[in-house]
Amino acid sequence: MLRVVVLGAAAGGGVPQWNCGCAVCRAARANPGELQKTQASIAVSADGEHWFLINASPDLRQQLNATPQLHPRHGALRHTPIAGVILTNGEVDALAGLLSMRENSPFTIYAHAKVLAILKANSIFDVLNERTVNRQPIALNEAFEPPLPDGSPSGLEVLPFAVPGKSAWYLEGKVHPGGDDAGGDTLGLRIRDKASGKRFYFLAACAEMTDALKSEIKGAPLVFFDGTVWRDDEMIAAGLGAKTGRSMGHIAMSGEAGAISALDGLDIDRKIFLHINNSNPALLPASPERKLLERAGWQIPPDGTEIVL
Numbered sequence: 001m002l003r004v005v006v007l008g009a010a011a012g013g014g015v016p017q018w019n020c021g022c023a024v025c026r027a028a029r030a031n032p033g034e035l036q037k038t039q040a041s042i043a044v045s046a047d048g049e050h051w052f053l054i055n056a057s058p059d060l061r062q063q064l065n066a067t068p069q070l071h072p073r074h075g076a077l078r079h080t081p082i083a084g085v086i087l088t089n090g091e092v093d094a095l096a097g098l099l100s101m102r103e104n105s106p107f108t109i110y111a112h113a114k115v116l117a118i119l120k121a122n123s124i125f126d127v128l129n130e131r132t133v134n135r136q137p138i139a140l141n142e143a144f145e146p147p148l149p150d151g152s153p154s155g156l157e158v159l160p161f162a163v164p165g166k167s168a169w170y171l172e173g174k175v176h177p178g179g180d181d182a183g184g185d186t187l188g189l190r191i192r193d194k195a196s197g198k199r200f201y202f203l204a205a206c207a208e209m210t211d212a213l214k215s216e217i218k219g220a221p222l223v224f225f226d227g228t229v230w231r232d233d234e235m236i237a238a239g240l241g242a243k244t245g246r247s248m249g250h251i252a253m254s255g256e257a258g259a260i261s262a263l264d265g266l267d268i269d270r271k272i273f274l275h276i277n278n279s280n281p282a283l284l285p286a287s288p289e290r291k292l293l294e295r296a297g298w299q300i301p302p303d304g305t306e307i308v309l
Contacts, residue, residue: 002193002309003045004200004222005070006301007053007063008038011228011277012093014059022238024283034302035283038063039093040204040275042224043070043082046155046193050148053085054189054202060097066304080105084146086138086158087111088187088204090118090168093275102127106149108134112160114178114185118168121177140183145194159190161216164208166249186249190216198309200224204275207249209262218266221309225259226250227273227300230280230289238279250275253282253293260296270307271298 008014015037016025028035039057051070057063064070072079084107087095095118098109109119109128116135119125138144143159165186167176178184188206192199200222206213217223228250235241245252252258253273263271273293276282282289282300290300 004307006305007041009274010037055094056097058096061100084108090115112184117178157192163188227276
């Protein structure tokens, strides 16, 4: 049985962002509840006892404390059900949470060589002693089964594949530690329970919907998809920034080339947006944007949502 817990659904900075007074952030401070969201990450398990994180957000400590499935075993002095972390990109909001896992518990980091090179180039990640925390490279289009800490099978099959995107923003204009070879900076994942055959897709960043990607995810029971902005020029129009969604490596929700339109008709049972920026009006439950995406069969999940396939 495939279990997924949404640890957070927001983009970098979360909702509300610490220094932002936009309409969404003001509403989130005034009415915390479901409006407040931590940064995007999920946890997945085939047995309900051992879990793998997909990305490690800067909010990870808060997310782990709020998620009983990820607490240490009752009565154990030192224990974690987390067997590994699978990174889909090298952005701060995907890997900074690793620094909250430095208490010498063994687990494995799985990432493309380009992302592992980013960790290697930044000495702050040396707090994760490689004698305890293994760093395992993963290759595009090569499925793997991450083992449990004792070496036994996890029951999960993970297939990484390239999606349109870009390198981490903090590397713009700099030499990439992993080199200039194409691919590896932005991954999508297909995660399958080997026993039941159930599968889902995780795409926290995607700059464009291609025919190949449509073919890959068509008919899936569940897709988590990039929901950073509602419209491409959203941050510019709101006075919050000078970049478009596409220039940051993210497709918009709306518009003819947006995610809602692009995934329409692909027979996907459940479509969930995550990595949603605080500028996105669809975060407001009563907004026209939220009503439109819900009519199109999309959801924005509260932190802590558990899905069983």
